[in-house]
Amino acid sequence: MTEPATDIERALGVDRGRLVSRLMALGEIGAIDGTTGCARLALTDEDRSGRDLVVTWMRDLGLDISIDGIGNVIATMPGFGATPPVMTGSHIDTVSTGGRYDGNLGVLGGLEVIETVIAARERGDLELARPLAVGFFTDEEGARFQPDMLGSLVYVGGMAIEDALLIEDSDGAVVGEELVRIGYAGPAPLPGPAPHAFVELHIEQGPVLEDEDITIGVVVGVQGISWTELTLNGQSCHAGTTPMRLRRDPGYVAARIATQVRELADEFGEPQVGTIGAVTLVPNLVNVVPSTATITVDLRNTDEATLQRAETKFREFVALAAEAEGVGVETRTLARFEPVDFDPRVIDIVETAANDLGLSSRRMPSGAGHDAQMFARVCPTAMIFTKSVNGISHNVTEFTEPADLEAGANVLLSTMLALARTEFV
Ligand code: GLV
Ligand code: MN
Ligand code: MN
Numbered sequence: 001m002t003e004p005a006t007d008i009e010r011a012l013g014v015d016r017g018r019l020v021s022r023l024m025a026l027g028e029i030g031a032i033d034g035t036t037g038c039a040r041l042a043l044t045d046e047d048r049s050g051r052d053l054v055v056t057w058m059r060d061l062g063l064d065i066s067i068d069g070i071g072n073v074i075a076t077m078p079g080f081g082a083t084p085p086v087m088t089g090s091h092i093d094t095v096s097t098g099g100r101y102d103g104n105l106g107v108l109g110g111l112e113v114i115e116t117v118i119a120a121r122e123r124g125d126l127e128l129a130r131p132l133a134v135g136f137f138t139d140e141e142g143a144r145f146q147p148d149m150l151g152s153l154v155y156v157g158g159m160a161i162e163d164a165l166l167i168e169d170s171d172g173a174v175v176g177e178e179l180v181r182i183g184y185a186g187p188a189p190l191p192g193p194a195p196h197a198f199v200e201l202h203i204e205q206g207p208v209l210e211d212e213d214i215t216i217g218v219v220v221g222v223q224g225i226s227w228t229e230l231t232l233n234g235q236s237c238h239a240g241t242t243p244m245r246l247r248r249d250p251g252y253v254a255a256r257i258a259t260q261v262r263e264l265a266d267e268f269g270e271p272q273v274g275t276i277g278a279v280t281l282v283p284n285l286v287n288v289v290p291s292t293a294t295i296t297v298d299l300r301n302t303d304e305a306t307l308q309r310a311e312t313k314f315r316e317f318v319a320l321a322a323e324a325e326g327v328g329v330e331t332r333t334l335a336r337f338e339p340v341d342f343d344p345r346v347i348d349i350v351e352t353a354a355n356d357l358g359l360s361s362r363r364m365p366s367g368a369g370h371d372a373q374m375f376a377r378v379c380p381t382a383m384i385f386t387k388s389v390n391g392i393s394h395n396v397t398e399f400t401e402p403a404d405l406e407a408g409a410n411v412l413l414s415t416m417l418a419l420a421r422t423e424f425v
Contacts, residue, residue: 001422001423001425002349002418002421002422003421003422004421005356005414005417005418005421006127008120008125008126009126009414009417010356012116012117012120012126012413012417013116013406013410013413014109014112014113014116014406014409014410014413015112015115015116016402016403016405016406016409018112018115019108019109019112019405019406019409020402020405022057022108022111022112023100023101023104023105023108023405024100025053026050026053026054026092026100026104026108027099027100027104029046029049029050029053030044030046030047030049030050030094032097032396035396035397036099036100036396036397036399037097037098037099037100037395037396037397037398038094038098038099038100038396039094039095039096039097039098040092040093040094040098041093041094041095041096041141041143041144042093042138042139042140042141042143042144042145042150043071043093043138043139043144043145043173043175043178043179043181043182043184044144044178044182045182047092047093047182048182048183048184050092051071051073051092051136051182051184054073054092054107054108054111054136055073055075057111058073058075058111058134061075061111061114061115061118062078062118063075063076063077063078063114063134064076064077064078066186066188067184067186067187067188068154068155068186068187068188068189068190068192069154069161069165069179069185069186069187069188069189069190070138070150070151070154070155070161070164070165070175070179070190071138071151071179071182071184071185071186072135072136072137072138072151072152072154072155072188072192073135073136073184073186074087074089074133074134074135074188074192075111075114075133075134075135076131076132076133077114077117077118077128077131077132077133078131079131080130080131083129083130083131083196084130084193084194084195084196084379085130085131085132085133085195085196086130086131086132086133086195086196086197086198086199086416086419086420087132087133087134087135087195087196087197087198087199087375087379088106088109088110088113088132088133088134088135088198088199088200088201088412088416089106089107089110089133089134089135089136089137089198089200089371090103090104090105090106090107090110090136090137090140090200090201090202090370090371091103091106091107091136091137091138091139091140091141091151091371092104092107092136093138093139093140093141093143093144094141094143095141095143095394096143097394097395097396098141098394098395098396098398099393099394099395099396099397099398099399100398101203101388101393101398101399101400101405102202102203102205102393102394102398103136103140103141103202105201105202105203105386105400105405105408106200106201106202106371107134107135107136109201109405109408109409109412110134110135110201110412111134112409113132113134113409113412113413113416114132114133114134116413117132117413117416117417128417128420129420129421130196130420132416132420133195137149137151137152137155137371137374138150138151138179138184139151139175140152140369140370140371142227142334142335142369144169145167145168145169145175146167146227146334146335147227147334147335147336147337148225148227148335148369149337149369149370149371149373149374150164150167150175151371152371152374152375153374154190154191155190155191155192155374155375156191156192156194156374156375156377156378157190157191157377157378158374158377161190165179194378194379195375195378195379196379196419196420196424197343197346197379197380197381197419197422197424198372198375198376198379198380198381199346199350199372199381199382199383199384199412199415199416199419200370200371200372200375200381200383200384201383201384201386201408201409201411201412202366202368202370202383202384202385202386203385203386203387203388203393203398203400204217204364204385204386204387204388204391205367205368205388205391205393205394205398206367206368206388206391206393207388207390207391208362208364208391209362209364209385209386209387209388210387210388210389210390210391211391212362213360214360214361214362214387215354215359215360215361215386215387215404215407216350216354216359216360216361216362216384216385216386216407216408216411217361217362217363217364217383217384217385217386218347218350218351218354218361218362218363218364218382218384218385219342219347219350219363219364219365219366219372219382219383219384219385220341220342220347220363220364220365220382221302221339221340221341221342221365221366222339222340222342222365222366222368222369222370222372222373223271223300223301223302223339223365223366223367224300224301224302224303224304224307224337224338224339225298225299225300225335225336225337225369226297226298226299226300226307226310226311226333226335226336227296227297227298227333227334227335227336228296228297228299228331228332228333228334229294229295229296229297229331229332229334230254230257230294230295230296230297230318230329230330230331230332231292231293231294231329231330231332232250232253232254232292232293232294232295232322232327232328232329233250233291233292233327233328233329233330234247234248234249234250234253234289234290234291234292234293234325234326234327234328235247235248235289235291235326236282236283236288236289236290236291237288237289238287238288238289239286239287239288239289240287242289247289247325248325248326248327249289249290249325249327250281250290250291250292250293250325250327251281251289251290251293252325253293253321253322253325253327254279254281254293254295256321257276257295257297257317257318257321258276258279258295260314260317260321261274261275261276261297261299261314262274264310264313264314264317265310268301268306268309268310271300271301271302271303271365271367272299272300272301272306272307272310273298273299273300273301273367274297274298274299274300274310274314275297275298276295276296276297276298277296277298278294278295278296279293279294279295280292280293280294280295281293282294296334297314299311299314300367301339302339302365303339304338304339307339315331318331337369337373340373340376341376342372342376342381342382342383343376343380343381343382345380345422345424346380346381346382346415346419347363347382349382349415349418349419349422350382350383350384350411350415351363352418353411353414353415353418354384354411356414357407357410357411357414359407359411364385366383366385368393370383380419380424384408384411384412384415385408386400386404386405386407386408387400387401387404388400389401
């Protein structure tokens with residue numbers, strides 16, 4: 001049950017200039033020379049500097065800040081006792097070829113909403129039944145430590161903190177040690193308390209909104225994600241002297257698997273997608289048949305049963321291709337999350353907020369993983385998308401027009417105020 005918005009609430013709007021200038025300031029940390037891109041892999045020095053800047057802004061607003069054992073940072077409006085907040089947030093870690101908007105918009109958009117609401121309350125014209133909170137969650141990208149969405153997963157109790165702290169990156173650096181090193185191993189208990197509701201603002205990272213000239217994506221759910229690392233072990237030998245029939249070449253098997261992933265996605269049709277994102281050959285030399293090939297496979301689908309069928313077909317092909325070449329296979333699951341449906345009540349609230357602001361919108365699933373999909377396990381949750389220019393993301397050219405950033409943040413503002421007025425029964 002949602003109480004109607006007051007005229008004062010309807011008149012509120014975020015400050016576009018302040019939002020953009022914070023996004024640009026954060027984007028300077030880890031900036032990639034000669035581009036507008038950004039590299040702030042989770043728990044690196046750059047991540048620490050980005051965290052410090054955002055925490056400074058949170059402090060400047062007088063928010064209560066909690067840091068938990070996996071380094072999630074949550075800032076809550078003070079003065080509401082133990083009332084569960086309406087929470088928003090996202091991540092500020094990036095892939096190493098990232099942009100300035102993925103995740104960062106959700107965090108700084110949330111901060112912008114809270115600053116707008118605090119100013120209205122200081123003027124004395126806004127009642128609020130619950131506090132608003134904004135968080136950033138550790139290692140959402142999963143580019144350095146797998147699985148992705150690690151911080152929010154631990155926050156909602158989906159992984160024990162003890163296990164999360166032991167995860168290593170590809171160079172052997174350990175989550176727990178890196179958290180201590182950058183000063184973000186905090187005392188707040190895990191799993192964290194469930195918010196009243198959660199809503200995340202994010203760039204779409206795809207081309208649909210731009211293609212259809214629609215301003216707001218009302219996100220109904222997130223597709224399932226299956227990440228696997230395959231290590232293929234063969235026989236390294238001389239590239240000139242070894243006849244093809246006598247080779248056990250893991251590079252060749254990796255190439256066959258890459259082709260099969262594409263063919264499998266084509267055969268299943270949309271929304272199935274499949275990607276070989278990382279390939280490492282050892283020793284990686286022009287005249288040496290490799291001893292080892294390591295590849296990562298990313299399969300996604302909005303339907304769990306179809307995703308499982310794709311995984312089965314993929315595994316069968318890997319076994320056959322490896323056996324035919326006499327190559328051994330070690331398989332490691334890096335991440336596996338089922339598709340998530342968001343809460344219909346929160347979806348309706350987001351849609352109504354967009355309509356009331358006169359913004360065009362459409363319902364859509366998310367192709368990317370997001371922290372919101374973890375919060376959906378513990379409280380009513382949904383998401384808001386804004387356009388991505390050319391649909392490009394995980395790329396230094398990632399861009400969203402300031403007017404679209406503002407529109408998305410205003411939908412977030414209206415949605416959070418509506419959620420604060422909503423009793424979920
Ligand atoms: C996170 O960005 C993902 O890979 O979906
Ligand atoms: Mn993201
Ligand atoms: Mn991302």
